[in-house]
Amino acid sequence: MALPALDVSENKNNSPHVVILGAGASFAAFPNGDKNGRKLPLMYNLVEVLGIGYLFEKHGVKYDGDNFEAVYDQLSKSGQHEELVQEIETAVEEYFRDMELPDEPTIYDYLILSHRPKDIIATFNWDPFLAQAYQRNMRAVGFENMPRIVFLHGSVSIGACMPCKTKGWVYNRCDSCGKQFTPSKLLYPVSDKNYSAAPLLFGEWDELQRHVKHAYFVTVFGYSAPVTDAEARKLLLDVWQENQVKDFALIEVIDIKSSEEVKASWADFIVRENYAIYNDFFNSYAAVHPRRSCDAYAMATLQQSPWQDNPFVKGQTLKELQEWTLNLVEEEQGVLSSKGVTK
Known part of the structure; x- marks a missing residue:
């Protein structure tokens, strides 16, 4: 003490x-949403707010309005829907990237x-x-x-230069090597996370x-x-x-x-x-x-x-x-x- x-x-x-x-x-x-009225999704309504239900239909996966955490965790663990998982991640990142104060x-x-x-x-x-x-x-x-x-869990606003071990705003360049920062990978809601x-x-x-x-x-x-x-x-x-x-x-x-x-x-x-x-x-x-x-x-x-x-x-x-x-x-x-x- x-x-x-x-x-x-x-x-x-x-x-x-x-x-x-x-x-x-x-x-x-x-x-009520961001500067442009874009709604902030939560895990229970993310699929509906982003309007990505069609992705499940496209890949023949049934979606019954379940919480996104449970749905994504199951898809990720199954290893059977890698293309669907990638399309979901792309849609999520694009949606959040366009949000403004x-x-x-x-x-x-x-x-x-x-x-x-x-x-x-x-x-x-x-x-x-x-x-x-x-x-x-x-x-x-x-x-x-x-x-x-x-x-x-990462952010759509943050990037990094791993060789130089630096981070910054995603649209900036590394002060050490001058290369464009690589967008940080978002950590999605899976039960077995590995932060290290x-x-x-x-x-x-x-x-x-x-x-x-x-x-x-x-x-x-x-x-x-x-x-x-x-x-x-x-x-x-x-x-x-x-x-x-x-x-x-x-x-x-x-x-x-x-x-x-x-x-x-x-x-x-x-x-x-x-x-x-x-x-x-x-x-x-x-x-x-x-x-x-x-x-x-x-x-x-x-x-x-x-x-x-x-x-x-x-x-x-x-x-x-x-x-x-x-x-x-x-x-x-x-x-x-x-x-x-x-x-």
């Missing part, structure tokens, strides 16, 4: 905040802006939204002030695990750790159990399911009663104390000196939101306010 990296003299907690995103996070951000601020913009370089946001989602939000906010607040982001087999994904998982091992705050947003992600859950739990500050840390879950169901799902991660459950991102610690979640939680629990809330201002344009956040970024260059309020 150990204390977090809290510097009381400056009211700074340098332990990381880890955010883990599932499909529910993207759906919460875009319940709307011009106004989204939950993904708030997520990116509410965390610091010590923090990490990890997503299981294939969609481009986290990457797009990172790009457009990086230009406003600076790369050096952004959290880390990793893509645990894909070098890019292995690196993403390694970075997440290093942060989880030292995390003081863990937020799980819209991710339920389904049966097909058994290996992912084990990778997270094993390293969480090595975390020396977990006795003081908080597990926060944002989900629309009942509190009882959510708590049961994450019971093996929860230490004593150190957890919080919300059904709205804007009630979460990062939204109420942007860029100060670990600091504010440590001051409230370890120092018995709670900070005044400083929530995001709703209704702002993206530019206004970025300018508001820049006040916090500038404050970080000096000493954090003892009350957690912007200067």
Whole structure:
């Protein structure tokens, strides 16, 4: 057992905040679709939303509206429908690649802006939204002030140069050799995943695990750790159990399911009663104390000196939101306010 990296003299907690995103996070951000009204598919309606039922008919495979996870897992394991599997993957990648953030601020913009370089946001989602939000906010607040982001199942926005062991936006070139990045391979919902087999994904998982091992705050947003992600859950739990500050840390879950169901799902991660459950991102610690979640939680629990809330201002344009956040970024260059309020 150990204390977090809290510097009381400056009211700074340098332990990381880890955010883990599932499909529910993207759906919460875009319940009516993306910028162009393109609906975000979930596993239970992916075939219908993408309109790929005809592919099953074309290959003489019966599809009864089953969950895509189960259907794809069965097709993949059978080894009898390789052409169908390839056509499904192509349709999925093309659909997600065309999705765009709307011009106004989204939950993904708030997520990116509410965390610091010590923090990490990890997503299981294939969609481009986290990457797009990172790009457009990086230009406003600076790369050096952004959290880390990793893509645990790949993303249509990310590419890599494996010989040079570098990654970047899929349309860019490798800084080392100048070759076009190869699109990251999406990891599809099969029950027997092997994260170590894909070098890019292995690196993403390694970075997440290093942060989880030292995390003081863990937020799980819209991710339920389904049966097909058994290996992912084990990778997270094993390293969480090595975390020396977990006795003081908080597990926060944002989900629309009942509190009882959510708590049961994450019971093996929860230490004593150190957890919080919300059904709205804007009630979460990062939204109420942007860029100060670990600091504010440590001051409230370890120092018995709670900070005044400083929530995001709703209704702002993206530019206004970025300018508001820049006040916090500038404050970080000096000493954090003892009350957690912007200067």
